Amino acid sequence: MNQEALRTEVAHFLEFETQKMIPQLSIDCVIFSFHADKLKVLLLKGINQEKLNLPSGFIYQDENIDTAALRNLKERTGLDQVFLQQFHTFGKPTRYFPDQLQEAILSLGIDAKKADWLFQRFVTIGYYALVNYQQTNPQPSLFSEGFAWEDVEDLPPLILDHQALVETALETLKKDILTQPIGLKLLPDNFTIPQFHQLYEIILQRKIDRRNFRKKMLLSNILIPLNEQKAIKGHRLPNLYRFDEAAYALSLSGEVKMGF
Amino acid sequence: MNQEALRTEVAHFLEFETQKMIPQLSIDCVIFSFHADKLKVLLLKGINQEKLNLPSGFIYQDENIDTAALRNLKERTGLDQVFLQQFHTFGKPTRYFPDQLQEAILSLGIDAKKADWLFQRFVTIGYYALVNYQQTNPQPSLFSEGFAWEDVEDLPPLILDHQALVETALETLKKDILTQPIGLKLLPDNFTIPQFHQLYEIILQRKIDRRNFRKKMLLSNILIPLNEQKAIKGHRLPNLYRFDEAAYALSLSGEVKMGF
């Protein structure tokens, strides 16, 4: 997008859209996908920013916050019907739009007064999403000029507290693995048990014996074997499976133990 | 408080305080305590309201949201240094100040225009607190005229979505029992194992074999026996214990199992 078109869009946003939205409250999305045996997060590159940022959005006055998060996610990934869940709200008083981004926007020729709305302190509601890498078609947003899927275990520098957001989202994911069909959302339709195993190890951040993992998953009846193997080089070919979605849902106990 | 004094206070709040606060964003506290073998929630009675409400508050522009929640809790209970934790943010577009309460406030002789700030849609950040019943001295807030500790298993009608807030807080508590020293926060300094057992049954909402519970707790070394019994009538006197706080903290694993 050229400078002039961007200026027009930003000016329009500030003049007409912001007044329909809740001020000082935003939504940040931590969008996870699983690709090349790694857990990835979708990040955007803000105009004139070196550090990356999470996809963000605002809430219309007559809009449910969950709906706003979903709308935002759809704008950013083209995906509907995805797993999306609120995990925490972040409200340090120093959460302001990054300085350089402010400068970049003003340098478009925007009246500083009209941009005030954007440059106030923001409280942000964090959501995390689980999306299928293959089916996702990421789009940069108004204030950004590119995107990237980054490895969650090796993140580049992020603006503000976005690093903390990702970490908290991951912590939540760790707990939710007991009660949510994580595999179903993150793995491709056909997958191998080693892939599923890898996903668990990344999310739980610890080693899990692969033989015990396999046994447990096979015994739980949530996997339907396909008569296909995945093609990989130099090794025995792993079998492909798909989820028995109903059985998967049922097997998620969410049971709370006594503790200790 | 008489009508005139209240009018002055509310008018002052609307004129001078609101402008220092983030609009359309509030904090609601679900304050739990354990008393008479029941889990209780602190509720307020709004002016001219039949339904009860949770203690709420607002956030100053330069204030951390956690700090705001703590300030609010202190104003309402006199307690500092309590267990306080954010659990969810609620944002249905229909979350407005209750009609009757609006009327009651305006009927004080407040200029409707000045009260606009209060009568907008609010998104609220839910926190839950665990307090010691004995040490708590509840205070009504600006817009309320009384308080009550209500049994969490038998709540009276609440305004808006406050019932849902309590339920979600309880769900969170259910999960946090694995990782947080719930007993330490909710039980009196000296307590009996049956009391501790009762607390677990209420929070987990299921029966736990009392013999297995006792065995587990005693073996975990988190309990220090006192040479005293609690006086109750008509039964064998139960022994009193206190927590070994360090051991309790250590024993909280928070370990995430593989699931299923």
Next chain:
DNA sequence: CCAAAAGTGTTTCCAGTACACCCATGG
């Protein structure tokens, strides 16, 4: 003496864990 709740001990069972060996593939 009785009702009610507290305190004590035994057994069973299974989920989680540890671990060893063979198989298929590409180079």
Next chain:
DNA sequence: CCATGGGTGTACTGGAAACACTTTTGG
């Protein structure tokens, strides 16, 4: 032939669950 990862089977163990009996107190 070999390196690499995939697939299969066995054995152990500790914690959770099921369960019965005795003790203390007030009335």
